[in-house]
Amino acid sequence: MKIDELLKKKATISFEIFPPKNKDGNIDSIYRTIDELAHLNPDFISVTYGAGGSSKGKTVEIASKIKNEYQIEAVAHLSCITSTKEEIKTICKELKENHIENILSLRGDYPADPDFKRAEQPDFMYASDLNQFIYEEFGDTFCLSGACYPEVHQEADSFECDLENLVRKVEAGAKYLITQIFFDNHYYYRLVKEIRKRGIDVPILAGIMPVTNAKGLLHTAKLCGCNIPYDLSTMIERYRDNQKAMREIGVQYATMQILDLITNGVDGIHIYTMNKPRIAKSIFEAIPEVLKGMNP
Ligand code: FAD
Secondary structure, three states: OOHHHHHHHOOEEEEEEOOOOOOOOOOHHHHHHHHHHHOOOOOEEEEOOOHHHOOHHHHHHHHHHHHHOOOOEEEEEEEOOOOOHHHHHHHHHHHHHOOOOEEEEEOOOOOOOOOOOOOOOOOOOOHHHHHHHHHHHHOOOOEEEEEEOOOOOOOOOOHHHHHHHHHHHHHOOOOOEEEOOOOOHHHHHHHHHHHHHOOOOOOEEEEEOOOOOHHHHHHHHHHHOOOOOHHHHHHHHHHOOOHHHHHHHHHHHHHHHHHHHHHOOOOEEEEEOOOOHHHHHHHHHHOHHHHHOOOO
16 A cells, blocks of 8 residues: 555554665564564554665565565665666566555665765756656656655755755655654654645654664764754763663653654654664553554
């Protein structure tokens, strides 16, 4: 089923996973993760696509298993900045053959490897170019979605500029949006308010990442350009060397964010699971009635 059709009926709860990065290329561990996530009955699971397409085969393979073996709706991430049109066409064909109907369409970033050679004239500059290309080649085979940034994309000159580009992305075919992580819900509400003012009414799913260790959190926050609120940073300072306490804080903090978002009528919650299904399970166990009541 296409996710935009589902979103017309209900607010969704979904998970993001990534293909494991094992030197031997073995990805079996991901299926144990999916086994556990499947018990939580998500509306869909999305599978990331490595920077520079490093795990592209794995994304299709994992998304296909989610859809065809677990019978859970799958969203395949697809980034374009290092890809040619032919490569994108090939991957989309594979997705279609595997009955995957949903693509999170992304620009992506250049790989960090200093030896990586950038194309002088890339086939795609922005996610909106990818949307346009997929529509031209595949019509409405896929439901396309896009990324959005409550705290502004790092390369954008301003919030206003980023919003204008987001409008372009939706006009180029993104049927719903998933946010970058944020730890302060005010940024999410601001984005929703501003984008609605510009006449865009597609659902905006809130991307929530439960923190499980201090180092990981600081690294991710820097990478994604998101602020860490005072109360969370104080907790991290106090408990940074206590792994169990950090896990408790991560679950509690994410749970409170989700509770607030659901209370205020969010379109959907997308949990960045970091391939740690027990964390997602702990959140579900903390607010079962709230989650059940998400779609009264
Ligand atoms: P775009 O929408 O193309 O925007 C990139 C920048 O260009 C922004 O600053 C925007 O304001 C600007 N811009 C856009 N259109 C125009 C225009 N027409 N003219 C001028 N400027 C413009 N990365 C991966 O490699 N793999 C993944 O699986 C992955 N999954 C993600 C999932 C989510 C939910 C999110 C939020 C991000 C994900 N990313 C992933 C990271 C993403 O690839 C990076 O954040 C990347 O820097 C931007 O991608 P985008 O699709 O948002 O780009």
